[in-house]
């Protein structure tokens with residue numbers, strides 16, 4: 001047996017976990033009608049098959065009707081969930097993976113205008129900033145019913161074949177009872193710590209009475225709210241000791257922090273640019289103080305840190321949750337001695353931000369995650385080896401190269417720049433977003449292992465492409481900044497990319513006009529503000545930077561609010577006029593005929609890109625398919641047809657921003673979707 005500390009089995013009560021790596025509860029928002037159906041099962045099954053020891057499914061599965069999901073969670077309060085849970089647990093067990101599920105009542109962390117339109121409930125009237133419901137303060141009959149709901153839900157999960165359950169107690173109802181900030185009840189459930197913990201004991205007793213002594217019950221809880229007046233370290237340690245001494249729980253899953261604001265949530269689940277494993281030592285302290293089986297996850301993205309967490313005795317089970325979203329094959333790759341092949345989680349947090357903003361979790365650079373029913377995590381070799389020529393080595397181009405090479409094709413890539421990466425290379429110039437280059441580096445390493453030929457500093461002409469006698473040509477040339485937003489004066493503006501690339505020096509009084517609403521606008525604003533300038537970030541939309549999304553916005557705000565910046569929403573840039581050394585911005589609004597004029601010395605526009613498509617249009621008439629993408633075949637996962645031009649010598653396709661300005665996920669998904677069938 002391997003002597004890797006991570007690969008040692010762990011005994012939890014009667015259950016043997018085959019190694020020390022788990023995925024913690026994370027609801028990817030894949031349920032259909034509140035049930036974990038085929039997509040859900042496939043998502044967990046692949047990681048089970050690849051060797052993860054324990055998958056904590058769901059995340060915030062709802063035990064009660066008046067805990068309506070805020071981002072499409074499993075409805076554990078419905079009896080019809082049992083057969084779906086059974087299929088999920090059977091599928092994971094078949095591969096030797098233990099399966100548990102996190103149950104919760106959200107308390108005030110939801111909204112009444114969801115589900116059955118029942119009021120949110122909490123031990124106080126205090127509203128949660130993130131979800132905004134003013135809760136009803138719990139009455140005795142609410143509490144009694146919710147305790148029974150927990151027991152019912154636990155019984156359903158046991159009936160569905162779960163190895164155990166975990167109760168969520170950070171930011172949800174259970175710890176809303178614990179925290180003096182959210183519990184203004186009198187006794188028996190409010191007041192001193194004994195009273196504030198009473199709900200937890202009642203729930204645990206009710207569950208235990210239903211599921212018996214053997215069934216595993218754990219708790220994922222905050223042992224330090226890091227909030228003035230909230231659960232302190234001392235009280236958190238006391239709660240931890242009482243949980244241990246009670247004998248009512250079988251493991252502790254430690255959280256540090258609070259999640260009632262986007263900023264608080266981001267400190268609990270850090271994103272790129274923030275410290276790695278910031279709460280690991282704290283979790284280790286809880287383990288030492290209680291002697292309990294201790295689990296923990298918070299930005300432990302790499303195997304070395306995970307190994308340290310276990311070998312140094314800080315944790316019994318280490319959560320690598322987003323790491324598995326980026327690469328569900330982690331354990332298999334460790335076992336096969338292929339750690340270097342693990343697709344890195346770069347902390348972009350597209351996954352988590354999307355569950356609120358777009359309805360399901362997707363990994364920024366692994367488009368197969370959550371699409372296991374249609375997209376492969378590892379592609380199969382092609383039956384016929386083809387010559388594939390790719391133009392452009394941005395995210396779309398290098399993904400196309402990787403997939404084509406894994407299929408066994410002979411691949412050549414042309415890139416005009418000296419290095420691969422395109423817009424990602426520029427993004428990664430921000431110290432906070434440096435990890436983004438991992439998206440490119442991983443693909444370049446995969447290409448290097450498969451002898452892909454790269455020609456950098458080469459602006460490919462049609463003859464260069466044709467000279468290679470390709471079977472398939474992929475145009476992944478990306479786009480160029482599009483700044484023509486004004487009726488007059490477009491010549492006076494610069495693009496956000498000019499600033500990010502360092503091609504244009506920041507001014508001193510700058511308008512950043514951002515109607516793309518993506519990272520580039522804020523990244524440029526940050527560079528300018530850090531140079532000491534005054535920056536006004538303006539958007540015609542109701543809120544700024546919508547595509548940056550909630551948790552990704554946090555580091556920007558922490559940086560920008562400390563600088564000389566101002567945010568203006570609902571105003572549109574109409575014209576820019578030159579007036580002496582200054583520029584006059586003529587500013588209007590979509591809501592009225594209001595117009596105003598303000599002076600700046602620089603106007604920066606963030607308005608996406610226009611495709612670099614000349615080469616595509618030059619090659620198009622010579623191609624077999626005349627550039628056409630058969631969208632049905634593309635979407636349904638079939639090979640592309642030959643095309644109408646019998647004279648044509650190659651098939652030609654465009655992917656990524658060379659088609660239209662989108663994002664990194666779209667570019668990489670285009671490439672995988674197309675190339676996996678070529």
Ligand SMILES: Cc1cc2nc3c(=O)[nH]c(=O)nc-3n(C[C@H](O)[C@H](O)[C@H](O)COP(=O)(O)O)c2cc1C
Nearest residue numbers: 024025026027059060297298299300320321322361
């Ligand atoms: C899409 C997504 C949904 C999540 N939902 C939950 C949840 O419902 N309950 C929970 O306790 N944690 C949830 N988490 C947090 C994870 O369990 C984990 O604590 C977090 O991702 C940090 O670990 P990591 O750095 O290994 O990803 C979620 C995470 C993600 C990415």
Ligand code: SF4
Nearest residue numbers: 346348349351363364
């Ligand atoms: S989107 Fe980013 S944080 Fe989420 S799994 Fe993918 S790489 Fe990791």
